[in-house]
Amino acid sequence: xxxxxxxxxxxxxxxxxxxxxxxxxDYAEHRVVEDRPRLQWLADGLESxxxxxxxxxxxxxxxxxxxxxxxxxxxxxxLPLVFGNGIFRGFFVxxxxxxxxxxxxxxxxxxxxxxxxxxxxxxxxFDPAAPPRLSSAPLGLAPVAISYSAPPSALGAAPAAASYAxxxxxxxxxxxxxxxxxxxxxxxxxxxxxxxxxxxxVRSAR
Numbered sequence: 131x132x133x134x135x136x137x138x139x140x141x142x143x144x145x146x147x148x149x150x151x152x153x154x155x156d157y158a159e160h161r162v163v164e165d166r167p168r169l170q171w172l173a174d175g176l177e178s179x180x181x182x183x184x185x186x187x188x189x190x191x192x193x194x195x196x197x198x199x200x201x202x203x204x205x206x207x208x209l210p211l212v213f214g215n216g217i218f219r220g221f222f223v224x225x226x227x228x229x230x231x232x233x234x235x236x237x238x239x240x241x242x243x244x245x246x247x248x249x250x251x252x253x254x255x256f257d258p259a260a261p262p263r264l265s266s267a268p269l270g271l272a273p274v275a276i277s278y279s280a281p282p283s284a285l286g287a288a289p290a291a292a293s294y295a296x297x298x299x300x301x302x303x304x305x306x307x308x309x310x311x312x313x314x315x316x317x318x319x320x321x322x323x324x325x326x327x328x329x330x331x332v333r334s335a336r
Contacts, residue, residue: 135222135249136209138198140183141190147244148182177251179211179222184232185243192243199227199247208252222249 132140140146154175160168185192202209208221226248233242 131214133211133213135211135224136202138202140181146181146183148180150180151177152180153177176253177220179219179249179251181247181249183245183247185240185245187241192240196227196229196243196245199224199245203227211249221252223252224248225250 132146134140156172156175157169158172160170162168185195203224206223208223211219211222213219224247226246228246230244230246231240231242232244233240235241
């Protein structure tokens with residue numbers, strides 16, 4: 131057996147006279163003002179396989195072979211293409227069938243028919259409802275602890291708010307809050323509005 135296309139067997143004695151495979155590689159061309167266009171790769175195209183076979187009455191029934199190919203084209207379904215060496219080429223659909231009568235009997239019965247078959251690769255369908263495949267774990271799956279390290283001078287301070295120093299803006303780019311002690315109140319990762327003294331809430335002069 132040369133190959134098996136669905137249930138259609140291509141025997142070695144009737145192996146294709148021509149086996150041609152082609153595939154496109156698609157690029158989008160983007161026009162650029164006053165410069166040459168840029169190309170952007172889109173995707174690999176589908177493979178197309180052209181088989182030219184000879185069906186002769188000495189080893190097969192040419193009409194039955196053509197009928198099997200016509201049925202494969204009319205069902206509009208992808209069929210597996212497997213070669214005799216076990217290589218699975220993929221799923222293909224029959225998109226074109228052309229025949230030439232090479233030899234006919236006196237009553238018009240075909241003795242030899244040359245058939246040209248064009249197979250087109252069938253890519254797996256895309257399911258828009260399928261969840262996206264992530265290359266890495268998304269943020270938020272692992273718990274993240276946010277903590278604040280107080281300077282040594284603030285450790286053990288009373289719950290009451292410390293005295294507030296007015297912003298001096300002596301060093302460009304440094305927030306005036308750096309020079310102020312921590313607000314009083316209970317310790318913890320959450321900051322409440324009662325932890326900040328009212329005089330500390332001022333509009334910056336900048």
